Amino acid sequence: MPPIEKDTGKTELKSQIQQLIDSNQVMVFSKSYCPYCVKVKDLFKELNVEYNVVELDLIEDGTNYQEMLLEMTGQKSVPNVFINKSHVGGCDKTMQAHEDGSLKQLLSGDAEAYEYDLIVIGGGSGGLACSKEAAMLGKKVMVLDYVVPTPKGTTWGKMLPLPELNKAPATHEKYLTPYRCGRSGLGGTCVNVGCIPKKLMHQTAVLGTSMQDARKFGWEFSETVKHNWDTMKTAVNNYIGSLNWGYRVALRDKDVNYVNAYAEFIEPHKVKATNKRGKETFHTAAKFILATGERPRYLGIPGDKEYCITSDDLFSLPHSPGKTLVIGASYVALECGGFLAGLGLDVTVMVRSILLRGFDQEMANRAGEHMEEHGVKFLRKYVPVKVEELEAGTPGRLKVTAKSTESEEIFEGEYNTVLIAVGRDACTDKVGLDAIGVKVNPKNGKIPVNDEEQTNVPHVYAIGDILEGKWELTPVAIQAGKLLARRLYKGATLKCDYVNVPTTVFTPMEYGCCGLSEEKATELYGEENLEVYHSLFWPLEFTVPGRDNNRCYGKIICNKLDNIFTTMDVTKSSGGDIQQAGC
Numbered sequence: 367m368p369p370i371e372k373d374t375g376k377t378e379l380k381s382q383i384q385q386l387i388d389s390n391q392v393m394v395f396s397k398s399y400c401p402y403c404v405k406v407k408d409l410f411k412e413l414n415v416e417y418n419v420v421e422l423d424l425i426e427d428g429t430n431y432q433e434m435l436l437e438m439t440g441q442k443s444v445p446n447v448f449i450n451k452s453h454v455g456g457c458d459k460t461m462q463a464h465e466d467g468s469l470k471q472l473l474s475g476d477a478e479a480y481e482y483d484l485i486v487i488g489g490g491s492g493g494l495a496c497s498k499e500a501a502m503l504g505k506k507v508m509v510l511d512y513v514v515p516t517p518k519g520t521t522w523g524k525m526l527p528l529p530e531l532n533k534a535p536a537t538h539e540k541y542l543t544p545y546r547c548g549r550s551g552l553g554g555t556c557v558n559v560g561c562i563p564k565k566l567m568h569q570t571a572v573l574g575t576s577m578q579d580a581r582k583f584g585w586e587f588s589e590t591v592k593h594n595w596d597t598m599k600t601a602v603n604n605y606i607g608s609l610n611w612g613y614r615v616a617l618r619d620k621d622v623n624y625v626n627a628y629a630e631f632i633e634p635h636k637v638k639a640t641n642k643r644g645k646e647t648f649h650t651a652a653k654f655i656l657a658t659g660e661r662p663r664y665l666g667i668p669g670d671k672e673y674c675i676t677s678d679d680l681f682s683l684p685h686s687p688g689k690t691l692v693i694g695a696s697y698v699a700l701e702c703g704g705f706l707a708g709l710g711l712d713v714t715v716m717v718r719s720i721l722l723r724g725f726d727q728e729m730a731n732r733a734g735e736h737m738e739e740h741g742v743k744f745l746r747k748y749v750p751v752k753v754e755e756l757e758a759g760t761p762g763r764l765k766v767t768a769k770s771t772e773s774e775e776i777f778e779g780e781y782n783t784v785l786i787a788v789g790r791d792a793c794t795d796k797v798g799l800d801a802i803g804v805k806v807n808p809k810n811g812k813i814p815v816n817d818e819e820q821t822n823v824p825h826v827y828a829i830g831d832i833l834e835g836k837w838e839l840t841p842v843a844i845q846a847g848k849l850l851a852r853r854l855y856k857g858a859t860l861k862c863d864y865v866n867v868p869t870t871v872f873t874p875m876e877y878g879c880c881g882l883s884e885e886k887a888t889e890l891y892g893e894e895n896l897e898v899y900h901s902l903f904w905p906l907e908f909t910v911p912g913r914d915n916n917r918c919y920g921k922i923i924c925n926k927l928d929n930i931f932t933t934m935d936v937t938k939s940s941g942g943d944i945q946q947a948g949c
C-alpha cells in the first residue's frame with residue numbers, strides 16, 4: 367500500500383543518512399554552488415581534516431535528503447555538518463565552534479573532556495527555561511543557583527521548623543512536602559520575591575475593595591473586616607514553596623543536574639561552585655549561559671542597609687510593616703506601595719522626579735492620581751538623606767530625613783518601615799567575568815550581547831535581566847532562554863524579538879501597555895504625524911458600587927492614516943468630549 371511504501375522509503379533514507387554520519391569523522395551535506403558550504407569545506411581543508419561530502423544538488427534524491435535532514439536536525443539549510451556523530455549545524459555554527467575551541471574538541475573525539483555540554487548560572491526565569499530546553503534536546507546540563515542573603519538576612523527556600531509543619535492539616539500535605547524534603551528556593555526573583563508574591567499580595571488588596579463592593583451587590587456580613595499579615599504571608603510563602611519544589615522536580619525529570627551553589631568562573635571553561643557550607647566543587651562545560659538576574663539597589667545613605675528593607679525582604683516580612691515610606695517611583699515602588707495601602711496601611715511614596723520613568727507620562731500620572739484618591743500619599747521631589755532608628759521592634763520606629771530636589775527644604779518623618787525601591791543592580795560583579803574576559807558595561811554592570819545573546823567570549827551567552835538595553839520581565843527571559851537553547855542544540859535560527867513587548871504595572875488601577883509612549887512616538891514621528899484615540903471608561907463592575915466613574919482610561923497612539931476604532935472614536939486633536947454616559 368502506498369503509505370507503507372512511502373514510510374519504508376523514509377526509514378531507509380534515514381538509516382542511509384545515519385550511516386554516513388556514523389561512519390565519517392566529519393560529514394558535510396552540502397550544495398556544490400553554495401558559498402557557505404565552500405567556506406566550511408575550506409575550513410576543514412585548512413585544518414587538514416578529512417571530511418566526506420554529499421553534494422545534495424548533484425544527487426538524484428537530494429531534496430528528500432534535505433527534508434530528512436530537517437526532520438533529524440531541525441535544520442534544512444546547507445551546509446549541515448556532523449563531527450564524530452554530533453550535529454554541529456551550518457556555516458555560522460561551525461565557524462563559531464572553530465572560534466570557541468569546541469570544534470577542536472569535537473574533532474579530537476574528546477567531547478567528554480568537558481563534564482557538561484552546558485552549565486547555566488542562575489536558576490531563575492531565564493536559566494530554568496533554557497536548561498530544561500537544552501536537556502530536552504539531549505544535552506548534559508547543570509544549573510547552579512544560589513541566593514545571597516539580603517543585608518537584613520532574608521533569603522528564600524529556607525526550611526520551616528518541624529513543629530510548625532506538624533501542626534499543619536493533612537490537606538496541606540502537597541505544600542508541605544517540599545519543606546520536609548528541604549526547600550531550595552529555586553525559581554529566582556519572579557517566583558520568590560517578584561511577580562508571584564507581588565501579584566498575590568496585589569490580589570489581597572483587590573479583595574479588600576471587592577468586599578466593600580460586595581455589600582452594594584447584596585452581600586450582608588457583620589464581622590469587622592481586618593487584614594491579618596501573617597496569614598497572608600504564610601499562605602503566599604507556602605505557595606512559593608510548592609513552586610520551588612515543582613521546579614526542582616521538573617529539573618530532575620529532565621535530567622538536569624541542579625546544585626544549590628554559588629558559581630564563579632576560574633577558567634574559560636571551568637567554574638567554582640561554593641555551597642552554603644562553604645564546600646567548593648569544580649565543573650567544566652563546553653558552553654555557559656549567564657542568567658544571574660538582579661538584586662535591589664541601596665541608596666548609600668546612613669542607615670539604609672541597617673534599618674530599611676527592600677522588595678527582597680517585604681514578601682516574607684514576619685510582621686505587618688505598619689506605617690510605611692516607599693522610596694522610588696517605578697514598577698516596584700508603586701506596586702508595593704499600592705498593595706500595602708490596599709491592606710489598609712498608611713503609605714507614603716517618596717518620588718525623586720517623575721512616576722514610572724519611561725512609561726507614557728499621562729498614563730503614569732493617572733495611575734498615580736488613582737493611588738492618591740485611594741489613600742496613598744506622595745512626597746514629590748524629595749530624596750532621602752538619612753534613616754535613624756528611634757525604637758527597635760517588629761515593626762520599630764524610624765526617622766527619615768529627606769531634602770527637596772528643588773529647594774533647601776528638609777523633610778522629616780516617622781515610619782515603622784522604610785522600603786527602598788530605587789532600581790536593581792545586575793549580579794555580574796562577583797561571577798569571575800573579568801577572569802575570562804567577558805565584557806560588562808562598567809556603568810551599570812549589564813552585559814552587552816549580539817542578537818543571538820552571545821557575549822564577546824563566544825562560548826559564553828547571557829539572558830534575562832542582566833542584558834544591556836533589554837526588558838527586565840519574566841516572559842522575556844523565558845522566551846530568550848528557550849530560543850537560545852534551540853539555536854544552540856537544534857539548529858534553529860529564530861531569535862528573541864525584544865520589540866513591542868507588552869507589560870503591565872500592577873498599581874491598584876492596573877496599567878497595561880504595548881509599543882511606544884506618546885512622548886516617544888512624538889519624538890520619533892513628530893506630533894503632526896500622530897493621532898491619539900482615547901476614551902475614559904467605566905467598567906461594568908464599578909457601576910453598581912458606584913465607584914471610579916470615568917477613571918479608567920485607554921488610548922491608542924497611531925499614524926494618522928490608520929483606521930478608526932469602534933469605541934475609541936474621539937481623537938485628542940479634536941478636543942472632543944470623552945466623558946462616558948452609557949454603552
Ligand code: FAD
Pocket residue numbers: 487488489490491492493510511512513514553554555556557559560561562564627628629630657658659660677698793796797829830831832838839840841843
Ligand atoms: P532571576 O529570576 O533574578 O534569577 C537569577 C538567579 O540567579 C537568582 O536565583 C540568583 O540568586 C541566582 N544567582 C545570581 N548569581 C549567582 C551565581 N553567581 N551563582 C549561582 N546563582 C546565582 N516581571 C514580569 O514579567 N511581571 C511581573 O509582574 C514582575 N513583577 C516583579 C515584581 C518585583 C517586586 C520584582 C523585583 C521583579 C518583577 N518582575 C516581573 C521582573 C522579573 O522577576 C524578572 O524579570 C525575572 O525574574 C528575570 O529573570 P532572570 O532569569 O534574568 O533572573
Ligand code: NDP
Pocket residue numbers: 665693694695696697698699701717718719720722723749750787788789790837838839869870871872
Ligand atoms: P527602575 O529602575 O525601573 O526605577 C527606579 C526608581 O527609583 C525610579 O523611580 C527612580 O527615579 C528611583 N530612584 C533611583 N535612584 C534614586 C535615589 N537615589 N533616590 C530616590 N529615588 C531614586 O526600578 P524598579 O526596581 O522599579 O524595577 C526594575 C525592573 O523590574 C523594571 O524595569 C521591570 O522591568 C521589572 N519589574 C516588572 C514588574 C511588572 O512587570 N509588573 C514589576 C516590578 C518590576 P528617577 O525616575 O528619578 O530616576
